[in-house]
Amino acid sequence: MKITFTKLSGAGNDFIVIDNRALAIHLTPLQINKLCTRRTGIGADGLILIEPSATFSFSMKYHNADGFLGSMCGNGGRCAVYFAFTIGIPAASGNAYTFEANGNRYDAWVLGEENVKLKMLAPQGFKENLDLEGEQCFALNTGSPHAIIYISDLDAVDVNKKGSAIRHRTDFFPDGTNVNFIEITSPNSLALRTFERGVEEETLACGTGAVAAALMSHKLGKISSTTVQVTVKSGDTLEVEFNESMDEVFLSGPAKIIYEGSFTIEGF
Numbered sequence: 001m002k003i004t005f006t007k008l009s010g011a012g013n014d015f016i017v018i019d020n021r022a023l024a025i026h027l028t029p030l031q032i033n034k035l036c037t038r039r040t041g042i043g044a045d046g047l048i049l050i051e052p053s054a055t056f057s058f059s060m061k062y063h064n065a066d067g068f069l070g071s072m073c074g075n076g077g078r079c080a081v082y083f084a085f086t087i088g089i090p091a092a093s094g095n096a097y098t099f100e101a102n103g104n105r106y107d108a109w110v111l112g113e114e115n116v117k118l119k120m121l122a123p124q125g126f127k128e129n130l131d132l133e134g135e136q137c138f139a140l141n142t143g144s145p146h147a148i149i150y151i152s153d154l155d156a157v158d159v160n161k162k163g164s165a166i167r168h169r170t171d172f173f174p175d176g177t178n179v180n181f182i183e184i185t186s187p188n189s190l191a192l193r194t195f196e197r198g199v200e201e202e203t204l205a206c207g208t209g210a211v212a213a214a215l216m217s218h219k220l221g222k223i224s225s226t227t228v229q230v231t232v233k234s235g236d237t238l239e240v241e242f243n244e245s246m247d248e249v250f251l252s253g254p255a256k257i258i259y260e261g262s263f264t265i266e267g268f
Contacts, residue, residue, distance in 0.1 A: 001025075001079070001137060001164060001264065001265045001266075002124055002239070002262050002263070002264050003018060003262060003263055003264070004018075004019075004260065004261070004262045004267065005017065005018050005042070005260070005262065005263070006018075006086075006146045006257055006260045007042065007044065007054060007258040007259050007260070007261070008079040008082065008083060008120050008209075008255060008257055008258060008259070009079070009237075009254075009255075009256050009258050010074075010076065010078050010079045010132060010205065010207065010253065010254065010255045011075055011204070011206060011232055011234055011236035011237075011253045011254050012203070012232055012233060012234025012235075012236055013045050013046075013073070013075035013076065013079075013203055013205045013206065013207065014041055014044045014045055014204075014258065015044050015045060015046050015047065015048050015075075015079050016035055016036065016044045016046075016047040016048070017047075017048045017049065017078050017079060017080065017083045018047070018049050019050050019051065019083075019087060020049040020050060020051050020061075020240065021050060021051060021058070022049070023051060023052070025049065027047070027063075027265070028067070028100060028239060029063070029066070031067070031069050031268045032047050032063045032067040032267065033065065033066055033067035034268045035047060035263070035268055036065035036067070037121025038201070041268065042261070042263070043114060043263075044065065044254065045064075045065055045199050045203050045254070046062055046063055046065055046076055046194050046198070047062075047063045047065075047197070048060055048061065048062050048063075048076055048079070048080050048083075049061040049063075049092060050080060050083060050084060050089075053099065055098075055100070056092070056098040056099050056100050056105065056144060057084060057089055057090065057091060057092055057098050057099050057109050058084055058089055058097075058098045059100045060076070060077060060080045060099050060100070060101040060106075061101075061263060062076050062077075062101060062102075062108075064196075064197070064198025065198060065199045065200075066198050066199070066200065067165060068076050068160040068198065070167055070198050071102065071143060071144040071208075072101055072102060072104070072120075072121070072142075072143030072144050072208060073208065074118060074143065074206070074207020074208045074210070074211060074251050075205055075206070075207035075238075075255075076124065076207070076254070077101060077106055077108065077118050077207070078083075078108065078116040078117075078118050078200060078207065078251070078255045079116075079252065080099065080244070080254045081097050081108040081110065081116050081118065081255070082114070082116050082255035082256075082257075083257075084097060084099075085097070085110045085161040086158055086198070088136075089222070090189055093105075093109075095109050095110045096108070096109050097109070097110070098212060102143075104143075104239070105122075106118060106119060107119040109140035111252065114254050114255055114256045114257075115252065115253070115254060116252070116253070116255045117132070117250055117251070117252040118122075118207075118250065118251045118252070119225050119248075119249070119250055120142060120143060120211050120249040120250065120251055121142065121143045121249075122209070122246060122249065123140050123141065123142050123211075123212070123215050123246055123248040123249070124140065124141045125139065125140055125141045125145075126138075126139070126216070126219065127139040127140065128220075129237055130147075130172060131249075132147065132166050132169055132172065133162065133165045133166055133169070133213060135162070136147050136149070136150075136167070137149055137166065137213030138216050138220070138252075139172070139173070139177070140212055140215065140216055140259050142208045142209075142211045142212045142215070142249075143208050143211075144178060144197075144208040144265075145173055145175065145176070145177040145178065145197075145266030146177060146178045146179075146180055146208065146209055146213075147166050147167075147177045147178070147179045147180065147182070147214035148180045148182060148213060148216050149162075149166075149179070149181050149182070150184070150222070151181045151182065151183050152183065153183070153237060154181060154182075154191050154193055155181040157181045157193065158200040159179075159193050159194075159195050160195060160201055160202055162179070162181075162195075163179040163181075163194075163195020163202065164195060164200070166179045166195075167179050167195055167197055167200075167241075174178060176197045177197060178195065178196050178197050178206060178208070178209055179194065179196075180192055180193070180194050180197040180206070180209045180211065180212060180241070181188070181193045182217065183214050184217065184222050184223065186224035187223060187224045187225060188223060188224065188227060188228055188229060189223075189229040189230070189231070190213055190214070190217055190222075190223065190228065190229075190234050191230075191231045191232075192206070192210060192213050192230050192231065192233075193232075193233050194206035194232075194233075196209075202233065203233070204232060204233045204234035205232035205233065205236065205238065207238065207251050207253075207257075210230040210232065210238045210240055210251065211240050211249060211251055213228075213230060213240075214228035214240035214242070215240070215242060215246055215249070218242070218246075219246075222257045224258065226241065226242050226243065226244065227239065227240070228240045228241075236253065236254055237253065238251060238252065238253040239251070239253060240251040
């Protein structure tokens with residue numbers, strides 16, 4: 001079976017996106033893992049299936065690079081919306097899309113060429129002053145679980161070594177966690193590097209991580225603005241906007257088509 005796909009990047013997070021509105025494509029976790037493996041596969045941080053929805057513009061089924069279904073991916077959601085826009089899936093109205101992921105409704109807007117704004121879930125589970133692997137950590141859930149560590153020299157951090165150790169601290173995070181290292185760069189900006197659960201290494205960006213970093217930094221008084229510029233590993237900037245009560249949260253940034261191609265299931 002020949003399957004066409006589109007490769008998209010959301011500020012450096014890259015995804016294999018497949019139109020599965022006919023529900024004819026069934027990939028196993030092993031096949032997805034092989035497709036996402038760099039050098040021997042297509043290579044990606046995750047794979048997204050765009051499927052039909054009885055209520056919304058579409059349904060997003062997100063798989064991490066390990067092949068298994070993942071929790072919410074902010075940049076993946078933005079890329080899914082841009083993909084839907086380019087293949088002509090009808091918007092809910094104007095440039096606004098609604099979609100479902102993991103049983104939740106999401107709203108998004110195509111702001112222009114390769115730019116998408118996504119309304120996120122309200123954060124939950126704020127935790128402060130956790131002592132993990134000799135680091136003072138903070139934690140919250142922004143659709144995916146995130147641990148946060150503040151660093152004065154972000155470039156010097158061994159993200160994979162430190163991130164992997166904390167990611168597997170199931171005594172604090174039963175299902176594991178993403179791990180974010182943050183350097184505050186101004187009253188309304190920060191730099192971020194993220195070790196992603198399910199990818200099991202540092203990625204070039206993380207949307208739910210950018211949201212977690214901005215919200216926790218504001219809550220702790222490290223950031224004064226409610227519009228935060230987050231520079232990620234790729235060098236791109238994501239913008240996180242929220243109200244003081246943090247029940248209205250938005251993530252904006254680039255979502256770009258990198259290339260299109262096809263593969264056969266037999267090859268994977």
